[in-house]
Amino acid sequence: MQKTKFSELLDSLVIIFNPIISDTWGKRSVLLLSLLLGFYFTNSFLSFLLDKSFNTIFLAIIILLIMELVIRSYLISKTSIPVTIINNIRIGSTYALILEAYKLGS
Numbered sequence: 678m679q680k681t682k683f684s685e686l687l688d689s690l691v692i693i694f695n696p697i698i699s700d701t702w703g704k705r706s707v708l709l710l711s712l713l714l715g716f717y718f719t720n721s722f723l724s725f726l727l728d729k730s731f732n733t734i735f736l737a738i739i740i741l742l743i744m745e746l747v748i749r750s751y752l753i754s755k756t757s758i759p760v761t762i763i764n765n766i767r768i769g770s771t772y773a774l775i776l777e778a779y780k781l782g783s
Contacts, residue, residue: 704758711762715769723777737774744771 697705719740726736747767750760 707758708761708765711765712769715766716773717769718766719770719773720777723773727777740770740774 744767747763750763
């Protein structure tokens, strides 16, 4: 087959999606559960703390610092499963923070 732009695009898509498809169902389910648990726990945590009289600016700064520390640890070792699980929890919690900000209108 000739090397066209479309065939190069297909080759790059195969390279991207092959690790996702070829993983075991156990690994994929654990990673999906960690993503959903990060969303759930952060959403519950924020709902609990928004009812209290805490200073939400300091709370947002603390959550942001924790997420930055997780990003730094992810850059060190990308291949280990626990680091990937923690990164998925971070992604889920980031989504929950953004969703809560849109709900509050700020």
